[in-house]
Amino acid sequence: MSLMTLSGLSVHRGASAVLDGIDLTVGPGEFVGLLGPNGAGKTTLLRAAMGLLPARGTASLAGLAPMARARRAAYLPQGREIAWPMPVGAVVALGRIAHGEGAAPRDRAATEAAMAALGLTAIRNRDATSLSGGEQARVLIARALAQETPLLIADEPIAGLDPAAAIRVMALFSDLARQGRGVVAALHDLGLAARHCTRLVVLNRGRIAADGPPETVLTPELMACVFGIRARVTDAPEGPFLQVLGCLDG
Amino acid sequence: MRLMAGLWLLVLPLCAASLLVGAVWLPPGAALTALFGRGDPLLVLVMQELRLPRAILGAAVGAALGLAGAAMQGYLRNPLAEPGLIGTSAMASLGAVLAIQTGLAAALPLALPGAALAGAGLSVVLVLAMAGPRGGALALILAGIAVSALAGALTSLVLNLSPNPFAANEIVFWMMGSLADRSMLHVQIALPVMAAGVLILWPLGRGLRALSLGEDVAASMGISLPRLRLRLALGTAALVGGATAVAGAIGFVGLVVPHLLRRAVGGDPGRLMAASALGGAAMVLAADIAVRLILPERDLKLGVLTALIGAPFFLHLILRLRRQMP
Numbered sequence: 001m002s003l004m005t006l007s008g009l010s011v012h013r014g015a016s017a018v019l020d021g022i023d024l025t026v027g028p029g030e031f032v033g034l035l036g037p038n039g040a041g042k043t044t045l046l047r048a049a050m051g052l053l054p055a056r057g058t059a060s061l062a063g064l065a066p067m068a069r070a071r072r073a074a075y076l077p078q079g080r081e082i083a084w085p086m087p088v089g090a091v092v093a094l095g096r097i098a099h100g101e102g103a104a105p106r107d108r109a110a111t112e113a114a115m116a117a118l119g120l121t122a123i124r125n126r127d128a129t130s131l132s133g134g135e136q137a138r139v140l141i142a143r144a145l146a147q148e149t150p151l152l153i154a155d156e157p158i159a160g161l162d163p164a165a166a167i168r169v170m171a172l173f174s175d176l177a178r179q180g181r182g183v184v185a186a187l188h189d190l191g192l193a194a195r196h197c198t199r200l201v202v203l204n205r206g207r208i209a210a211d212g213p214p215e216t217v218l219t220p221e222l223m224a225c226v227f228g229i230r231a232r233v234t235d236a237p238e239g240p241f242l243q244v245l246g247c248l249d250g
Numbered sequence: 251m252r253l254m255a256g257l258w259l260l261v262l263p264l265c266a267a268s269l270l271v272g273a274v275w276l277p278p279g280a281a282l283t284a285l286f287g288r289g290d291p292l293l294v295l296v297m298q299e300l301r302l303p304r305a306i307l308g309a310a311v312g313a314a315l316g317l318a319g320a321a322m323q324g325y326l327r328n329p330l331a332e333p334g335l336i337g338t339s340a341m342a343s344l345g346a347v348l349a350i351q352t353g354l355a356a357a358l359p360l361a362l363p364g365a366a367l368a369g370a371g372l373s374v375v376l377v378l379a380m381a382g383p384r385g386g387a388l389a390l391i392l393a394g395i396a397v398s399a400l401a402g403a404l405t406s407l408v409l410n411l412s413p414n415p416f417a418a419n420e421i422v423f424w425m426m427g428s429l430a431d432r433s434m435l436h437v438q439i440a441l442p443v444m445a446a447g448v449l450i451l452w453p454l455g456r457g458l459r460a461l462s463l464g465e466d467v468a469a470s471m472g473i474s475l476p477r478l479r480l481r482l483a484l485g486t487a488a489l490v491g492g493a494t495a496v497a498g499a500i501g502f503v504g505l506v507v508p509h510l511l512r513r514a515v516g517g518d519p520g521r522l523m524a525a526s527a528l529g530g531a532a533m534v535l536a537a538d539i540a541v542r543l544i545l546p547e548r549d550l551k552l553g554v555l556t557a558l559i560g561a562p563f564f565l566h567l568i569l570r571l572r573r574q575m576p
Contacts, residue, residue: 052466054384070472081464083327084517097460097471127517143463147471 002027003151003182004049004073008057011044011206018044019055020206026184028150031177033193033214034186036203037227042186043078045203046155049184050075061151070098074147076154078186080136082128089115089124091139095146114145117172134165141169145176152176154185158192170196191242194218194233202226214240224248253514257528261309264535268305269297271539273546303437304429308538309531310437311429311497314444314489316530317523319504321451324458324519325482326387329512329567333504336390337373337397338487342494344401344408345369347421351408362424363439363495370491373397374483383476386465390479427498427553429538440496447488448527450481455520462519500553502560503530509567 002025009022019041026032034042048055050073051062061069074095082091092115096107115121118138123131128139137160144152152173158166166189173183174196187193193200194214202210202217204226210217215233218240223231230245270281276293284293285302318333326335334340349355349365380393405425412418457478460468469475493500507529508522515521534552537559541550 047466050466050470052469066469066474067472070470073470075466075470077464077466079464081327081462081467083462083464084519085513086462086517090516090518091463094459094463094471097456097473140463143467 002060004153004184005060006045006049006057009045009048009059010056011041011048011053012056017206019048021057022206022208024201024208024211026151026182028180028182029177029198030182031173031196031198032182032184033197033200034184034203035188035190035193035200036186036209040203041206042203043155044206046075046153046184046186050153067098070147070149072149073151073153074098074144074149076140076144076152076157078155078159080133080140082136082139085127085129087125088120088128088131088139091128092120092124092142092146095143095148098147098149110146110148114142117145118142134161137161138165138169141172149181151182151184154183156186156188158187158189166192190218190223190227190231190244194240194242195238218242253511253525254528257525257532260532261528261535264532264539265305265309267539268308268535269301271542272296272301273542299433300431303432303434304538305535306437307429307432307440307496308535310441310444311493311500312503312530312532312534313527314447314493314530315500315503315534316507316526316528317448317451318486318489319530320508320519320522320526321454321458321482322486322504323508324454324522325461325478326391327461327464329509329571330505330564332502333486333490334398334501336377336394336483336486337401338370338490339494339499340398340401340405341369341373341376342366342491343369343425343499344405345372346424346495346498347405347408350421350424351412351414351417353417359433359435360439363436366495367439367443367491369401370487370494373401373491374487378480378483381479386475387479390483423551424498425553426551427500427556428541428549428551429497429534430549432496436496440492443488443492443495447485447492450485450488451523454478454481454485455523458519458523462517498553500534501557502564503533503556506560506563507533509563 004026006022006024009019010017011019022045036042047053049059049061061073093111115124118141120138120142141157158169170192177183177198197214200214200217201208209226210222218233220232223229228248230248231242233240233242270278280289280293281297283289284297287294315333322333322335323329323331345365345368346362349362354361376397377393381389409418409421457473460471460473465475508526511525511529512522515525537555538552541552541555544550
């Protein structure tokens with residue numbers, strides 16, 4: 001059973017293709033790191049997969065009715081927008097809108113569990129807009145978790161987080177995958193991606209350049225060709241270890 | 251809940267005060283019996299034909315503007331948005347101005363509010379057509395600005411070419427906004443339109459709450475943004491159109507009231523709609539009582555007073571916003 005299937009997904013802006021024939025299937029238990037340089041099409045892929053922008057080809061989630069989709073997949077966008085001065089607990093509880101938004105015990109339990117997972121219980125009454133960027137990121141991740149969907153799609157969830165917070169988020173996503181959920185996250189930190197993801201998909205100029213387990217995907221050749229860096233992945237006791245040696249000129 | 255109870259405790263006495271304040275002071279006991287048709291026939295006439303419609307319209311116009319303002323700010327996720335932003339008030343004004351200029355308003359009592367409502371309806375059609383089926387909030391704002399500018403230019407043109415200085419004078423006074431000398435006929439035409447607006451906007455709380463986290467998140471949580479936008483445009487147009495049709499342009503209520511109450515509802519744009527309806531009713535009732543008390547013999551216009559209070563408040567908002575920016 002797959003949580004999300006894309007086949008021949010293409011997005012055009014004017015005459016040029018931003019995404020060109022993407023085929024991708026994500027199943028339960030997978031933590032997929034979506035990698036690629038700036039402008040590779042990562043955000044476009046995630047939004048098209050969610051049906052948030054018109055695309056050619058098929059995306060299984062995009063074809064669903066809005067409410068059905070909201071119960072299959074939660075989406076965490078790149079921008080961290082919290083428009084109004086709402087308490088942290090209220091922002092997290094917004095994730096329950098997909099389930100009809102009640103004050104039912106199940107809704108409360110989901111909200112509490114999501115806050116506990118992100119360490120927000122102590123600041124539940126604070127105004128979310130007054131928090132630091134890192135804390136806001138955690139609040140918004142908790143909102144997506146409260147939606148309790150089999151699949152979580154996150155666009156650069158650890159951008160702007162300090163190292164400890166970034167590691168905690170990646171570990172949380174790994175745990176979700178171990179519990180049988182699916183996670184697809186666009187990432188820039190190749191090291192953390194190699195360490196935590198079960199599978200990496202590398203996007204380059206709108207096409208999939210590589211897809212597989214971290215150790216087979218992150219070859220020195222691919223990192224040179226796609227990212228323009230000299231780097232290698234070595235085995236360490238804690239897992240794959242990425243060494244970046246420098247960037248290539250031009 | 252406490253907030254709503256408090257707001258009701260503000261609105262109800264203001265309604266009563268609005269019934270009691272006027273050109274002549276009436277003792278509350280006699281006024282109350284006259285309101286129900288007993289006692290001195292002259293008093294009954296004053297209460298039922300002058301004071302009652304004025305109080306009803308004050309509360310209704312204020313509630314409409316407050317509710318529409320809260321919905322518009324929630325939809326655009328911008329505290330500086332006001333309900334007339336999508337061109338409704340400018341188009342409703344144009345309709346009314348045309349009715350005055352052509353003499354229809356003088357010939358038929360319902361021509362002016364009718365023309366204003368037609369203008370409001372036309373504004374929705376124009377704005378939605380210009381914004382396109384998939385356009386988001388930005389497309390709606392830009393279309394609204396274009397429609398407002400066009401309606402403003404046409405209103406100026408009518409004034410410019412007006413051969414009749416009396417009509418021009420009447421237009422200028424009408425545009426200042428007032429609740430003086432309104433009848434039950436005005437109540438009958440405005441209330442159903444506004445009630446429709448309330449019914450259209452009421453279910454939007456959930457969608458507006460979801461929109462607090464941006465359009466993509468709201469859509470991913472199952473909110474249909476095109477349907478939300480359609481309801482918002484129709485609902486605010488009904489409320490603002492209805493209000494403008496009977497009271498002229500009453501500025502700043504829809505901007506200021508949601509602001510004052512936002513923190514009290516914990517930022518929740520859904521709860522803010524109901525609170526702002528009551529807050530708006532209180533503000534317009536209070537302002538309409540004030541214009542009767544401050545300069546009773548000079549017919550101070552309601553819209554002038556709300557703008558005089560609202561503009562400095564707006565400035566205060568901008569300054570506060572600037573301090574929050576890095």
